[in-house]
Amino acid sequence: MNVRDMLLHGAISLTPSEERIVQVLLTDYPAAGLGTATSLAKRAGVSDPTVVRLAMKLGFEGFPALQRRLLADVEARLHSPLLMMEAKRPDMGTDSEQGAAIAYMHSVASNLNKALTSTPLASYQRAARLVMDTKGKVVLLGGRYSRFIAGMLAAYLLQFRPDIMHIDALSAQKTDVLVDLGKRDLLIVFDYRRYQLDVVAFAQLAAARRVRILLFTDPWLSPISEFSELTLTCPIEVNSPYDTMASSVAQIEAVIAQILASMEKPTRERIEELEEIRLQASASLDNAHLLEDEKPALASMTSK
Amino acid sequence: MNVRDMLLHGAISLTPSEERIVQVLLTDYPAAGLGTATSLAKRAGVSDPTVVRLAMKLGFEGFPALQRRLLADVEARLHSPLLMMEAKRPDMGTDSEQGAAIAYMHSVASNLNKALTSTPLASYQRAARLVMDTKGKVVLLGGRYSRFIAGMLAAYLLQFRPDIMHIDALSAQKTDVLVDLGKRDLLIVFDYRRYQLDVVAFAQLAAARRVRILLFTDPWLSPISEFSELTLTCPIEVNSPYDTMASSVAQIEAVIAQILASMEKPTRERIEELEEIRLQASASLDNAHLLEDEKPALASMTSK
DNA sequence: ACATTGCTGAAGAGAATATTACAAAAGTTC
DNA sequence: GAACTTTTGTAATATTCTCTTCAGCAATGT
Numbered sequence: 001m002n003v004r005d006m007l008l009h010g011a012i013s014l015t016p017s018e019e020r021i022v023q024v025l026l027t028d029y030p031a032a033g034l035g036t037a038t039s040l041a042k043r044a045g046v047s048d049p050t051v052v053r054l055a056m057k058l059g060f061e062g063f064p065a066l067q068r069r070l071l072a073d074v075e076a077r078l079h080s081p082l083l084m085m086e087a088k089r090p091d092m093g094t095d096s097e098q099g100a101a102i103a104y105m106h107s108v109a110s111n112l113n114k115a116l117t118s119t120p121l122a123s124y125q126r127a128a129r130l131v132m133d134t135k136g137k138v139v140l141l142g143g144r145y146s147r148f149i150a151g152m153l154a155a156y157l158l159q160f161r162p163d164i165m166h167i168d169a170l171s172a173q174k175t176d177v178l179v180d181l182g183k184r185d186l187l188i189v190f191d192y193r194r195y196q197l198d199v200v201a202f203a204q205l206a207a208a209r210r211v212r213i214l215l216f217t218d219p220w221l222s223p224i225s226e227f228s229e230l231t232l233t234c235p236i237e238v239n240s241p242y243d244t245m246a247s248s249v250a251q252i253e254a255v256i257a258q259i260l261a262s263m264e265k266p267t268r269e270r271i272e273e274l275e276e277i278r279l280q281a282s283a284s285l286d287n288a289h290l291l292e293d294e295k296p297a298l299a300s301m302t303s304k
Numbered sequence: 305m306n307v308r309d310m311l312l313h314g315a316i317s318l319t320p321s322e323e324r325i326v327q328v329l330l331t332d333y334p335a336a337g338l339g340t341a342t343s344l345a346k347r348a349g350v351s352d353p354t355v356v357r358l359a360m361k362l363g364f365e366g367f368p369a370l371q372r373r374l375l376a377d378v379e380a381r382l383h384s385p386l387l388m389m390e391a392k393r394p395d396m397g398t399d400s401e402q403g404a405a406i407a408y409m410h411s412v413a414s415n416l417n418k419a420l421t422s423t424p425l426a427s428y429q430r431a432a433r434l435v436m437d438t439k440g441k442v443v444l445l446g447g448r449y450s451r452f453i454a455g456m457l458a459a460y461l462l463q464f465r466p467d468i469m470h471i472d473a474l475s476a477q478k479t480d481v482l483v484d485l486g487k488r489d490l491l492i493v494f495d496y497r498r499y500q501l502d503v504v505a506f507a508q509l510a511a512a513r514r515v516r517i518l519l520f521t522d523p524w525l526s527p528i529s530e531f532s533e534l535t536l537t538c539p540i541e542v543n544s545p546y547d548t549m550a551s552s553v554a555q556i557e558a559v560i561a562q563i564l565a566s567m568e569k570p571t572r573e574r575i576e577e578l579e580e581i582r583l584q585a586s587a588s589l590d591n592a593h594l595l596e597d598e599k600p601a602l603a604s605m606t607s608k
Numbered sequence: 609a610c611a612t613t614g615c616t617g618a619a620g621a622g623a624a625t626a627t628t629a630c631a632a633a634a635g636t637t638c
Numbered sequence: 639g640a641a642c643t644t645t646t647g648t649a650a651t652a653t654t655c656t657c658t659t660c661a662g663c664a665a666t667g668t
C-alpha cells in the first residue's frame with residue numbers, strides 16, 4: 001500500500017496539526033515529503049516533532065522510513081508506462097481556436113480528479129461534524145465569486161439545522177453580526193485566491209472573538225488558514241484566466257453527503273422523503289412531457 | 305535547465321568514477337539522487353566524497369543543492385495532469401458507510417465526464433454568440449439552488465458587457481422587470497428538476513413578450529425548453545438525494561471560456577490582463593511566505 | 609626506474625537532521 | 639468552572655549525513 005492511500009483511506013484518527021501535514025503532503029505528493037522533516041513541518045505550519053509523530057502513527061519507524069517509502073512510490077510512478085506517454089504528449093491543438101469550451105471542460109475534469117486525490121476522507125468527516133455539532137449559529141461568508149458557493153451551502157444546511165445565516169454582500173454594517181458571535185458559533189468562510197481583504201478581516205475579527213472557523217480555500221491557502229480550525233483545500237486552476245469553481249461546488253456537496261451519511265437513520269429518511277415529495281410534486285407539474293418522451297436521458301438540446 | 309540535461313549535454317569532463325555515478329543517476333532518474341549521497345555512491349560503487357565532488361563540479365554548492373534541483377524536476381513531472389488521473393484509481397468499497405464524501409466525489413467526477421460527452425461544441429458556441437450578440441439587456445434567473453449559478457454567471461458576464469441583471473429572489477414585484485423587456489433582450493434561465501412554478505411562469509411571460517431565452521436544464525428538460533431559443537442540458541444525478549450542481553457550474557464556466565475565445569484579441573487580452581493584475585495584487589499580500597522557501601510553486605502556508 | 613599529476617577512498621570534523629523529554633496550552637468532561 | 643486528557647511546541651540530545659583532509663594508488667611522462 002502506498003503512502004497516498006494510507007493518508008486518504010487510512011483508519012487512523014488524525015489530530016488537527018497532523019491533518020494539516022497530510023493536506024500539504026497530498027497537495028504536493030510526494031515531493032513535499034522528500035525534503036527534510038523540518039521543511040515539511042514549516043510548510044504545514046506545525047513543528048517538526050509533529051511530523052515525526054505522524055510518521056510513527058502511520059506505522060513507520062521514523063520520518064526517514066516514511067521517506068524511503070515515498071521514494072519507492074516516486075520510482076514506481078516515474079517508471080510507469082503513462083509517464084512515457086506523457087513525455088511525447090503533443091499538447092493538443094484543441095485549445096486555441098474553436099473548441100475552447102470543450103477544452104475547458106476537459107481541464108475541469110482533470111481538476112476534479114486532482115481534488116479527488118488531495119482531500120482525505122477525514123477532512124470531510126471533520127467538516128461534517130463541525131457543522132452539525134455546533135451549538136450556536138452557523139454564519140457563511142464568501143468572496144466576489146465564492147459567495148455563491150456559500151449561498152448554496154447555506155441553502156442546503158437550512159434543511160438540516162436552524163441558525164444558518166448567509167452574509168451575502170459584506171458591507172460595513174454586516175460587521176455588526178460579530179457582536180452576537182462567540183465560541184459556540186461557527187463561521188464557514190470561502191476564500192479562494194485573490195483573497196479578499198474584507199473577507200480576511202472579517203474572519204480575523206471573528207477569530208478574535210473565539211468563533212470557530214471552517215475555511216474552504218485553494219492549495220495556496222488564504223491567510224485565514226492561520227486561525228481556522230479546519231481548512232479544506234481544493235484545486236482551482238484551469239486553462240483560463242479565471243479559476244474554476246466546479247470542484248469547490250463538488251466539495252461542499254460532498255460535505256453535505258457526509259453530513260447526510262452520518263445522521264441517524266430516522267432523520268435522514270425524513271429528509272430524503274421530503275426531497276422525494278418535492279420531486280413528485282414537480283413531476284406532476286409537467287406530466288405532459290414525461291408522457292411524450294420515454295427515454296429522456298439523452299434528450300439534450302432543442303431549439304427553434 | 306534540469307539536471308538531466310546538464311548530465312547529458314554538459315560540457316564538463318568526467319572522471320571514470322564520476323561517469324559511473326552519472327550513469328546510475330540517468331538510469332533511474334531522478335529517484336537515484338533523492339536519497340543520501342552515500343546511498344547513491346554505494347549504488348555506483350564509489351565513495352561518497354566522489355559524489356560530493358561531482359555535485360560541485362556541476363556547479364552546485366554541495367550535494368543537498370543538487371538534490372533540491374532534482375526535487376524540482378520530480379515535482380514538475382509528477383504534476384502533469386495525466387499522472388493525476390492515474391493516481392486516482394477508485395478501488396475500495398468506500399461507499400455506504402463512512403466514505404460518503406469520497407464516494408460522492410467519484411460520482412460527481414463520472415457525472416462531469418458524462419457532461420463532457422453529451423454537449424456538442426456547437427451548443428457552447430451558440431450560447432456564447434447569443435449572449436454577446438444581444439443588443440438589449442441580459443436578465444438571469446434561477447431556481448431555489450440554481451439561482452446561485454445564475455449569480456455566478458452574472459458576475460462573470462458583468463465583465464464582458466453592460467446591461468446584465470440578475471434576478472435573485474423571484475418576488476411578485478420582480479415580474480415588473482418584464483415590462484421593459486422585448487425581443488432585443490435575452491433571458492438566461494436555470495431550471496433543473498423540480499422545475500419551479502414561479503420560474504417557469506416568469507419564463508413563459510417573457511416568451512410571450514418575445515424575449516429570447518437561453519435555458520440551462522437537466523436531461524429531462526424543464527417545460528421552459530418549449531419556448532426557449534437554445535437549451536443546454538447537463539446531467540445532475542449522483543448517489544445522493546440531492547442533485548449535483550458541479551457540472552452545471554463547469555458548464556457555465558465553459559460558456560465563459562468560449563466567449564473569451566471568440567473575442568477579438570485586444571478585448572480578450574485586456575480582460576486577461578485585468579485578471580492578472582488582480583492575481584498579482586493578491587499575491588503580494590503574502591509575499592512573506594514565498595521568500596522563505598526556495599520553491600514557491602507550492603510553498604503555501606507557514607505560520608507562527 | 610623515478611617523479612609528477614590526478615583520482616580515489618578512509619577517517620574524522622562539523623553541520624544538519626531526527627528524535628526524545630518535558631512543559632505549556634488547548635480541549636474535554638463532569 | 640475545576641480536574642483530567644490530549645495535543646502541541648520548545649529545548650536538549652542523539653543520530654545521521656555531508657564535506658574536508660590526507661594518504662595511497664594508478665597512470666603518464668621523463
